[in-house]
Amino acid sequence: MTDPTSSAPVVDGLDDLYAESEHWQVNDGGETIHAKRLPGRWRRIKWWAASVWLIFFLGPYVRWNGGQAVLFDIPNRQYHLFGATVLPQDFWMLSLLLLFFAILLAVATALAGRVYCGFFCFQTVWTDIFTLIEEWLEGNPRERRLLERAPWTPRKLGIKSVKHLLWMLIGFATGWSFVAWFYGVFPLWRDFFTAQANGAVYAFVALFTVGTYVLAGWLREQVCFWLCPYARIQGVMLDRTTLVPAYDLLRGEPRGRLHKGADARSDAGLDAGAQKQGDCIDCNQCVAVCPTGIDIRAGQQEGCITCALCIDACDQVMDKVNRPRGLIRYASLDEIEGRGAKALLKRVRVWVYFAILALSLVGIVYGFSTLTNIELKVLHERSPLFVQLSDGSIQNKYTLKVLNKANDDLTAEVAVRADVPIEVKGIEHRLRIKHGEVTPMIVFVRIEPEHLTGETIPIFFSARATLANGTEATAERESAFFAERR
Amino acid sequence: MADENPFPGENNTGHFWDDNIRELKNPPPRWWMIAFWLSIAWWVLYGLLYPMWPAPPWETDKTDQEFTKGVLDWTSIKEFEQGMAQVDAVRAKYEDRIAQMSAEEILADPGLLQYTLASSKVVFGDYCAACHGSGGQGNPGYPVLADNAWLWGGSLGKIAETITGGRKGNMIAHQNILSKQEVDTLAQFAVDLSEGKEGSPEGWNLFNTKGCSGCHGPQANGTLGTLPNGDPITVGAANLTDTLWRFRPGGFESAKHTILYGVNQSGVEQTRNAVMPRFGGAGSAEGRLDEQQIKKLAIYVHELGGGQ
Numbered sequence: 001m002t003d004p005t006s007s008a009p010v011v012d013g014l015d016d017l018y019a020e021s022e023h024w025q026v027n028d029g030g031e032t033i034h035a036k037r038l039p040g041r042w043r044r045i046k047w048w049a050a051s052v053w054l055i056f057f058l059g060p061y062v063r064w065n066g067g068q069a070v071l072f073d074i075p076n077r078q079y080h081l082f083g084a085t086v087l088p089q090d091f092w093m094l095s096l097l098l099l100f101f102a103i104l105l106a107v108a109t110a111l112a113g114r115v116y117c118g119f120f121c122f123q124t125v126w127t128d129i130f131t132l133i134e135e136w137l138e139g140n141p142r143e144r145r146l147l148e149r150a151p152w153t154p155r156k157l158g159i160k161s162v163k164h165l166l167w168m169l170i171g172f173a174t175g176w177s178f179v180a181w182f183y184g185v186f187p188l189w190r191d192f193f194t195a196q197a198n199g200a201v202y203a204f205v206a207l208f209t210v211g212t213y214v215l216a217g218w219l220r221e222q223v224c225f226w227l228c229p230y231a232r233i234q235g236v237m238l239d240r241t242t243l244v245p246a247y248d249l250l251r252g253e254p255r256g257r258l259h260k261g262a263d264a265r266s267d268a269g270l271d272a273g274a275q276k277q278g279d280c281i282d283c284n285q286c287v288a289v290c291p292t293g294i295d296i297r298a299g300q301q302e303g304c305i306t307c308a309l310c311i312d313a314c315d316q317v318m319d320k321v322n323r324p325r326g327l328i329r330y331a332s333l334d335e336i337e338g339r340g341a342k343a344l345l346k347r348v349r350v351w352v353y354f355a356i357l358a359l360s361l362v363g364i365v366y367g368f369s370t371l372t373n374i375e376l377k378v379l380h381e382r383s384p385l386f387v388q389l390s391d392g393s394i395q396n397k398y399t400l401k402v403l404n405k406a407n408d409d410l411t412a413e414v415a416v417r418a419d420v421p422i423e424v425k426g427i428e429h430r431l432r433i434k435h436g437e438v439t440p441m442i443v444f445v446r447i448e449p450e451h452l453t454g455e456t457i458p459i460f461f462s463a464r465a466t467l468a469n470g471t472e473a474t475a476e477r478e479s480a481f482f483a484e485r486r
Numbered sequence: 487m488a489d490e491n492p493f494p495g496e497n498n499t500g501h502f503w504d505d506n507i508r509e510l511k512n513p514p515p516r517w518w519m520i521a522f523w524l525s526i527a528w529w530v531l532y533g534l535l536y537p538m539w540p541a542p543p544w545e546t547d548k549t550d551q552e553f554t555k556g557v558l559d560w561t562s563i564k565e566f567e568q569g570m571a572q573v574d575a576v577r578a579k580y581e582d583r584i585a586q587m588s589a590e591e592i593l594a595d596p597g598l599l600q601y602t603l604a605s606s607k608v609v610f611g612d613y614c615a616a617c618h619g620s621g622g623q624g625n626p627g628y629p630v631l632a633d634n635a636w637l638w639g640g641s642l643g644k645i646a647e648t649i650t651g652g653r654k655g656n657m658i659a660h661q662n663i664l665s666k667q668e669v670d671t672l673a674q675f676a677v678d679l680s681e682g683k684e685g686s687p688e689g690w691n692l693f694n695t696k697g698c699s700g701c702h703g704p705q706a707n708g709t710l711g712t713l714p715n716g717d718p719i720t721v722g723a724a725n726l727t728d729t730l731w732r733f734r735p736g737g738f739e740s741a742k743h744t745i746l747y748g749v750n751q752s753g754v755e756q757t758r759n760a761v762m763p764r765f766g767g768a769g770s771a772e773g774r775l776d777e778q779q780i781k782k783l784a785i786y787v788h789e790l791g792g793g794q
Binding site: 381382383384387388389390391392395397429431432439440441442444 | 600603619620621622630632633634635725728730789790
C-alpha cells in the first residue's frame with residue numbers, strides 16, 4: 001500500500017469515488033436499490049426516449065374536427081383516429097398493428113438488446129421519475145440509506161410524506177391520462193370531479209394510481225426481475241451479434257484499485273504484486289449507478305435492462321484517470337471477444353424481421369386507405385339452399401347485412417346483378433341504417449328454369465348510400481345463386 | 487433422533503437425521519400467515535353471505551331447501567329468474583307494439599319486422615321445424631313453407647288461421663270408385679297439367695264428371711273462387727296446374743297412389759296422411775302457442791319466401 005500521506009491525489013475526488021461505492025451488493029431483492037444519478041450522454045438519450053411518454057399525458061388534449069383526435073370509444077364500439085373511424089369490423093388492422101409492434105420489439109432486441117427495457121419501458125421511465133423525486137427530497141444514495149436507517153423524526157416523516165404524495169400524484173395523473181384516451185379528456189374533467197362518471201372510470205383511475213405507485217415506487221427493479229414477462233422474452237432473443245452494454249474484459253482485467261498518489265497513466269498505479277493491471281480500477285461506479293443493482297462486469301445477465309447508465313459512469317471515471325473511454329460500451333459479444341461484428345444486412349434474422357415489419361405496415365396502410373363508409377355482407381340461406389316455386393322458377397334467399405361506418409345515419413340502396421335475367425324481391429325499399437350499426441335485409445332472387453346455366457350462378461350485390469357531405473359510398477359483394485343439379 | 491440436542495439455542499424441533507440435518511421451527515412468512523387467516527375469514531364470510539351449509543333435516547322437510555339461506559338471500563334460480571326478467575324487460579317495448587299492431591302493419595315496419603323474425607326463429611325451431619324443416623324446406627309428406635304454393639291460402643291471416651286451428655285435408659279413396667284405366671288417365675292428366683300441358687279431353691272429362699273439380703276447382707288450380715279481400719276460397723285441395731307436388735316425390739305413380747287411397751281416409755290403410763295439428767286456442771290440449779306467438783310465427787312463415 002502506498003503511504004496515504006505521501007502526495008496529493010492525481011485524480012480529483014478519488015476518495016469520493018471509492019467512498020460512494022462502498023455500499024453495494026448483488027441485488028437479490030432484499031434491499032431497495034438506491035442508484036446514483038450521473039449526467040452523461042446516455043442519460044441525455046434516456047430523457048429523449050422517455051419523453052415519448054409525454055404523448056401519453058398530452059395526447060388526449062389533441063383536437064381534430066372538434067373532437068378528440070384519438071379516442072377509443074369502447075361503449076359505442078368505435079375508435080376515432082384523426083378523423084378516421086375504426087369499427088370492430090376493422091380489427092384485423094389492430095392485429096397487424098400488434099404484430100408490427102411485437103416484431104419491432106423483436107428486431108430492436110435482436111439488434112440492440114433490451115433497448116425497449118432500458119429506454120422506453122414505462123416501468124423504467126416511471127421508476128426513473130420516481131427516484132428523481134426521491135433524490136430531490138432525500139438526497140444522494142448515501143443520504144437516502146442513512147435516512148432509511150434513521151429513527152422517525154418529524155423531518156423524516158415530512159420528507160417521506162411529500163415523496164409518497166408526489167408519487168401518488170404521478171400515479172393519479174397516469175390513471176387519469178389512461179382513462180382519458182377512452183373517455184374523452186374534457187368530459188372526464190367535467191364528470192370525474194362532479195361524481196358523474198361511472199364506477200369503471202373511478203375503478204380504473206384508482207387501479208392505475210395504486211398500480212403506478214406500487215410498481216414504480218416500491219417494486220422498481222423487482223418488476224424487471226420477477227414480474228415482467230417481456231424481460232424473459234427479450235433476454236433469450238440476444239445472440240452473439242447483439243449490441244448490449246458490455247464490459248471489455250480483455251481491456252479491463254485484471255482489475256484493481258487505483259491508489260492515491262499514483263499516476264493513473266503509468267504502471268506505478270499497479271497493486272503491489274500485480275504484474276500488469278487492466279483499465280478497470282474497480283471503483284464500482286458502474287454498479288452504483290445501475291438502477292437494477294447489478295454488476296455489468298459479470299457479463300450480460302438477467303437483471304441488465306441495457307439502459308447504458310453504467311457506460312456514462314465508466315466513461316467519466318476513465319476520463320478522470322486519463323484512460324480511453326469505452327471500457328464499458330455498446331458492443332456485441334463477438335466484438336468483445338475480438339471476432340469482429342457481422343454486418344447488419346448479412347444477418348438472416350434481420351431480413352426476416354424487416355420483411356414481417358414491412359408486410360404488416362403495408363397491411364395497415366392498405367386498411368386505412370380502403371376504409372369505406374359502408375360495408376356489405378351477403379349471407380346465402382343454406383336451409384333450404386333453393387326453393388322451387390309453383391311456376392317452376394328457382395328462388396334463393398339472401399340476408400344482406402349493411403354496416404354504416406359513417407358518422408351520420410344513412411339511407412342505402414341495394415342492387416343485384418347477374419349475367420342471366422333475374423327477378424329480385426325485397427330491395428324495393430331503401431334501407432335506413434343508424435351510424436355504427438348493422439341493418440339486415442332479406443332479398444329473394446328468382447331465376448326462370450330456362451336461364452339456369454349451371455348448379456351455381458355468380459351474382460353480385462351492391463349497396464350505395466350518399467353521405468352527409470355529398471360523397472357517395474358503395475360496397476360490393478359477390479355471392480352465388482344455387483339451383484338443382486340438372 | 488439424538489437424545490441430546492447438538493444445536494442448543496437454535497430454533498429447532500429436536501428432530502435430527504445424519505448428525506446435522508434437522509427440522510427448524512421457522513415460522514412461515516408473515517404474508518403467508520396473513521393470507522391464511524384471510525382465507526379462513528373469507529370462507530366464514532362466504533358461508534354467511536351465500537347458501538353453503540347443508541340445511542338441518544327439519545328445514546329440509548318443510549321447504550325442500552337443501553342449504554341454509556345466506557344473508558344475501560341469493561339463490562341461483564333467483565338469479566336466473568332475474569336474468570329472464572331483464573330479457574323480458576328489454577323485449578317488452580317490442581312485444582307491446584307487436585300486440586297492438588296487426589300482422590300487416592308489422593310487416594310494413596322494417597325495425598319491428600327484424601325483431602319479429604329474429605325472435606320467432608326459436609319458436610319455429612321448437613314447434614314447426616320438426617315437420618317443415620329448419621328453413622321451411624318441408625319434408626316428404628309435409629309442405630314446403632318457403633315456396634309460393636299455399637293449399638289453404640298464404641296471406642298473413644290465412645297462415646295464422648292454419649297455425650291456430652290446424653288443418654286436415656280430405657280426399658276420398660277412389661280405389662273402388664274408378665276403374666284402373668280411369669285412375670291411370672287421371673294420374674296422367676295431373677302429370678300433364680303440372681308440366682304445363684293442356685291435359686287430355688278424357689282427363690278433363692273424368693275430372694269434371696267424377697267430382698274432382700268440386701275440390702280442385704274448375705280450373706284444377708285448387709281454388710274454387712276468390713273472396714272480396716283477395717283470399718282464395720279453398721278446401722285445401724292441391725293445385726294440379728303448378729309444378730309442385732303436395733306429396734313427394736311427385737309424378738305418375740305418386741298421383742295414382744293419392745287417387746287410389748285418398749287423403750286422411752280412416753280405414754284405408756295406404757291413405758295419404760296430411761294433418762297439421764292445431765297450435766292455438768286456449769284450453770285445447772294441443773294449443774301450445776298464444777296469440778302473440780302465432781301472430782309472430784305467421785309473419786315468420788310469410789317471410790320464409792312465398793307469402794302472399
